[in-house]
Amino acid sequence: MKIAFIGYGQVGAPLADHLQRLGHSVTLAANDPTSESLKKALAKNANLKVAAPKVAVSDSEVVFLATPFQANEAALKAVADEIRGKVLVDCTNPVGANLSHGLNSVQSGSEMVQALVPETKVVKAFTIYGFENFENCSYPGYNVKPVMMYCGNDSGAKKIVGELIAQLGWEPLDVGGLEQALHLEHMTLLWVRMVRVNKHSPNMVWAMLTR
Numbered sequence: 001m002k003i004a005f006i007g008y009g010q011v012g013a014p015l016a017d018h019l020q021r022l023g024h025s026v027t028l029a030a031n032d033p034t035s036e037s038l039k040k041a042l043a044k045n046a047n048l049k050v051a052a053p054k055v056a057v058s059d060s061e062v063v064f065l066a067t068p069f070q071a072n073e074a075a076l077k078a079v080a081d082e083i084r085g086k087v088l089v090d091c092t093n094p095v096g097a098n099l100s101h102g103l104n105s106v107q108s109g110s111e112m113v114q115a116l117v118p119e120t121k122v123v124k125a126f127t128i129y130g131f132e133n134f135e136n137c138s139y140p141g142y143n144v145k146p147v148m149m150y151c152g153n154d155s156g157a158k159k160i161v162g163e164l165i166a167q168l169g170w171e172p173l174d175v176g177g178l179e180q181a182l183h184l185e186h187m188t189l190l191w192v193r194m195v196r197v198n199k200h201s202p203n204m205v206w207a208m209l210t211r
């Protein structure tokens with residue numbers, strides 16, 4: 001599958017790396033060829049391609065958005081025409097002061113992203129844990145896989161993203177439409193407060209058990 005990454009820092013770079021190693025054609029959408037995050041991502045995996053954002057996005061089937069939340073609008077406006085009709089994996093979270101919800105829980109960040117690119121199929125995924133779990137998503141010794149919850153309004157887009165999640169080693173769990181994004185964003189804040197403030201292990205993930 002042809003995949004573009006807008007943002008390749010702590011979250012984007014490991015996901016881009018793993019997806020390329022799984023055999024996908026992965027292109028980093030580069031604004032700035034001197035960017036430190038670009039250099040680091042390429043130092044880890046020289047098989048990642050690099051192209052200007054418009055080219056990277058128009059040549060891709062799936063686009064990952066892994067930018068600081070405040071940069072989303074500028075990043076998406078720069079590829080507004082090219083991203084129309086594509087699957088957009090929103091990895092971003094709005095985080096406010098004192099680890100509160102950055103949009104005061106009035107609207108989710110992903111619904112805001114969807115409003116910026118209304119003709120794009122937004123799926124929120126890869127947001128409920130810290131980057132440590134994207135660098136290494138294997139949990140040997142357990143007979144269940146860590147769960148990766150995702151949501152979105154387009155079932156075809158969610159099928160694609162669910163398959164990518166499974167390839168990366170997670171148990172994909174479709175939690176519903178994009179209206180669920182707000183609840184995933186609160187799960188993120190729960191994880192962040194537990195780990196970054198209360199010092200639980202950053203390798204802590206959730207699992208799904210049913211009967």
Ligand SMILES: NC(=O)c1ccc[n+]([C@@H]2O[C@H](COP(=O)([O-])OP(=O)(O)OC[C@H]3O[C@@H](n4cnc5c(N)ncnc54)[C@H](OP(=O)(O)O)[C@@H]3O)[C@@H](O)[C@H]2O)c1
Nearest residue numbers: 007008009010011035037066067069071075092093130131
């Ligand atoms: N860190 C985590 O553990 C974690 C976990 C889950 C989700 N998230 C969410 O994932 C997103 C990214 O977090 P991160 O920790 O990966 O951030 P990061 O390490 O700071 O990386 C941000 C990336 O976005 C790029 N960028 C910044 N402004 C841009 C713009 N206007 N247009 C295009 N690209 C731009 C940066 O490029 P330059 O280096 O060239 O500036 C960099 O590649 C955030 O929304 C965060 O809330 C983070």
